[in-house]
Amino acid sequence: MNTTNELPNSKTTPLDQFDLSDPRLYEQDAWRPFFARLREEDPVHYQSESPFGPFWSVTRFADIMAVETNHEAFSSEPTIVIGDLTEDLPVEMFIAMDPPKHDVQRRAVQPAVAPKNLAQMESLIRSRVTAILDDLPVGETFNWVDKVSINLTTQMLATLFDFPFEDHHKLTYWSDLAAGSPEMAGGNVSEEERLVGLTECLETFTNLWHERKGREDSFDLISLMQRDPNTADLVERPMEYLGNLLLLIVGGNDTTRNSATGGVLALNQNPGEYDKLRANHDLITPMVSEIIRWQTPLMHMRRTATRDIEFQGKKIQKGDKVVMWYLSGNRDESTIEQADDFIIDRKNPRHHSSFGFGVHRCMGNRLAEMQLRILWEEIMQRFSHVEVVGEPQRVLSTFVRGYETLPVKLHPL
């Protein structure tokens, strides 16, 4: 840590000097006491200065739910992260739209990830997971993030789109381009590179669309969109088609990747829970939800007030940024018992804030759960211990809570 530029003391610093948008809080995993204090002392908190301008922080579970279900007062337009995006391509993503436009677009693609369709993809996904796990070195130290989490997420995306196998790295590249502004994923992509890359993305997917037309036996997302009357002509609306593709690619990339790493870390930090899992593989399903809660892969979403509104005694003004900290909601003891602990057999494991709430609630939530369930089912078939043998290196971001590296060593059954 840079000693000339240390993080403030979470106990003694006045609340108005906290900068919750400082990505080092998350990179150094130092955020817990800051949010604990806010939940206690000032749960709806105004920060008047930050690199992203002033913003409100909503830190309690119930308040996050209240903001999300009031989409008339708290809009998702123009964007849903703290920073304001520079928009070079007018890509239309429904995550940053309000009803009714949001609803029309989401309704068109949602059936593609309904559990009914997911069941059709399960065996293919399982075979990809198996291939990755069988290829891992046993007994030597390697980076779980590269060899498993990234690899797995890319393969999953390729599977979902039935994307040509040899080009699958392009999906990760496009995802990074789409999410690569400093305020989103900590990346740094030039406007020109973005434009060139995303244009190639659209061309590639337009070709895939035409090649695939008329195939009745496939369950990939493109075929499903073609068969749904609402999206049968989506290719004629290129910015909407591209927007939906990118949203599916980005939505399922960092999030699943970091849950796949977070689970390994959580089990190693809580050996008693790992023992419970070894003794009873039926706990995989509740554990997956607990991993997603504990990790909170997306730390916040932002809304913008459409009018002056009083909320929990605070006067929020029209145009103010309102940041809902899922990370903090998931640690709120008034909603979740022993919220700081990782407990794989919780009674209501899906009662967490990681997927958000309301009309924007994560569309891929059941897909994400299925992917992670398959991963853990297959891990438990092979390894007695995925041992963490060093400290993780975390991502520098105010949005994505994730890992650059996690050194591990595998022990076979």
Added chain:
Amino acid sequence: MPEITLIEYDGQTHIIEAESGKSLMQNALDNMVPGIDADCGGGCACGTCHCFIEKNWGEVTGASEPVEDALLGMRPDRKDNSRLSCQIEVTDEMNGMIVRLPEYQM
């Protein structure tokens, strides 16, 4: 105690002695009826407690509020008689009501 019949997608039928004053969702969970997830715990914020109210019971259960309606709108399998079961408070008038559960929750 009103008697309510919940029918799973595959036809499995559960007749429960419901408790008036509690939500239909909570009654289903308390009676271990599968097919309702209720991720948000009854906050009208997740849409995973979706159910279908048999036609002639719509009047007793009332209509959905705007927030509920918005969430129902996201359901691929929404029908005219779709409701979120956490938004229906069970009353004695619901004795004999029939409720169908969807193929999946999401």
